Amino acid sequence: xxxxxxxxxxxxxxxxxxxxxxxxxxxxxxxxxxxxxxxxxxxxxxxxxxxxxxxxxxxxxxxxxxxxxxxxxxxxxxxxxxxxxxxxxxxxxxxxxxxxxxxxxxxxxxxxxxxxxxxxxxxxxxxxxxxxxxxxxxxxxxxxxxxxxxxxxxxxxxxxxxxxxxxxxxxxxxxxxxxxxxxxxxxxxxxxxxxxxxxxxxxxxxxxxxxxxxxxxxxxxxxxxxxxxxxxxxxxxxxxxxxxxxxxxxxxxxxxxxxxxxxxxxxxxxxxxxxxxxxxxxxxxxxxxxxxxxxxx
Numbered sequence: 001x002x003x004x005x006x007x008x009x010x011x012x013x014x015x016x017x018x019x020x021x022x023x024x025x026x027x028x029x030x031x032x033x034x035x036x037x038x039x040x041x042x043x044x045x046x047x048x049x050x051x052x053x054x055x056x057x058x059x060x061x062x063x064x065x066x067x068x069x070x071x072x073x074x075x076x077x078x079x080x081x082x083x084x085x086x087x088x089x090x091x092x093x094x095x096x097x098x099x100x101x102x103x104x105x106x107x108x109x110x111x112x113x114x115x116x117x118x119x120x121x122x123x124x125x126x127x128x129x130x131x132x133x134x135x136x137x138x139x140x141x142x143x144x145x146x147x148x149x150x151x152x153x154x155x156x157x158x159x160x161x162x163x164x165x166x167x168x169x170x171x172x173x174x175x176x177x178x179x180x181x182x183x184x185x186x187x188x189x190x191x192x193x194x195x196x197x198x199x200x201x202x203x204x205x206x207x208x209x210x211x212x213x214x215x216x217x218x219x220x221x222x223x224x225x226x227x228x229x230x231x232x233x234x235x236x237x238x239x240x241x242x243x244x245x246x247x248x249x250x251x252x253x254x255x256x257x258x259x260x261x262x263x264x265x266x267x268x269x270x271x272x273x274x275x276x277x278x279x280x281x282x283x284x285x286x287x288x289x290x291x292x293x294x295x296x297x
Contacts, residue, residue, distance in 0.1 A: 005077065007041045008070040010034050011049060015067045018056040092121035095282040098129045098137065099147040101200070101223050102169075102243035103270060107293050108147070115289045122282050132202055135161065138275060145274045145283050147290075149240070151203070153269045162276045164287070167294045168267040169240035172257040176233035179256070186259035196235040198226050204238060207264060231255050240268050 006027075013023040014034075024034040042049055049063035059067055099108055116124065129137070131148035138146050139158055153165050173192055175181045181195075189211055196217040199205050208214040217235040227247075230237045231254040239247075239257070249255040272287055274280075 003041065003044065007037050008073050010037055011067055011070045012074060014050060014057055015059055018058060020057050091119050091281055091285065093282050094123045094125065095286060096125040096144045098127040098134045098143050100131055100149045101128055102149065102240050103147045104128050105223055106242050106245060111289050111293045115286055119285060130200065130202060135273065138273060144278060144280060145272065145286065148271050148273055149268050150271060151265060151268060155271060160275055161273055163271045163273045166270050166272050166290060167242065168269045169242035171238060171240050171260060171265050171268050172244065173236055173260055174230050174239050174255050174257050175236045176231050177254050177256060178233045181258065182256045184258055186261040188262040189260060189264050190262065192236060198229060198235045198237040227255060
């Protein structure tokens with residue numbers, strides 16, 4: 001069956017107003033759309049709910065039972081919403097969260113906005129860090145949950161940690177619009193070593209050292225400063241696509257993202273991690289909000 005909640009709302013409203021035209025205006029839907037939805041509902045259940053005439057729209061004898069059942073369904077849904085709101089209000093406590101910069105710059109602000117609206121009783125403690133530090137802080141009990149970036153979907157973590165992959169994203173090399181590389185579509189990591197670099201990831205810095213002698217201009221996790229330096233052509237840097245999706249530097253053309261052409265690095269995976277021993281409703285609800293937001297990317 002393909003019944004939708006709004007179809008029950010249409011049925012109840014039409015029964016009250018005795019008019020599809022009036023009901024559609026009250027529910028801010030076009031009259032043809034409501035008529036089609038009601039006809040589809042009647043076809044699906046195999047009986048006529050309303051008789052339509054110039055005098056108005058009135059329930060059939062069997063249709064009256066459908067209207068009553070529709071009211072019961074809508075009342076049950078409202079009751080469920082009230083129950084959910086009570087659950088949100090009662091959920092209290094503290095949740096400490098740390099994430100890598102890319103997620104902070106993209107997904108996390110919307111997740112936190114949604115989470116705090118639903119769970120005003122949860123006190124959040126927020127931080128930004130690199131993956132290595134976040135893992136250590138969780139193991140040491142300094143953090144409740146973290147979001148880390150790794151080069152693999154499967155992780156080799158301490159046995160006390162639980163991880164859940166949430167999203168993958170391609171790593172890009174970013175150059176300024178006046179850079180001699182700006183006309184390119186791709187560049188290898190080896191060739192990138194010929195240019196001043198900005199890289200705050202310990203894992204990526206280690207990979208670059210294995211390829212040669214990188215010239216790191218500055219080590220900073222301050223994303224706005226990094227992007228300014230890249231846009232001015234002083235260095236090239238590394239960002240994942242998830243971080244660049246709505247970035248104003250990309251949309252204005254001040255920074256140009258290039259594909260990495262060699263196979264040294266594949267996709268970057270972002271993972272939600274916490275202690276296996278952590279029994280926290282707040283952390284579980286936060287993960288659900290995170291999953292919902294990631295689906296919209």
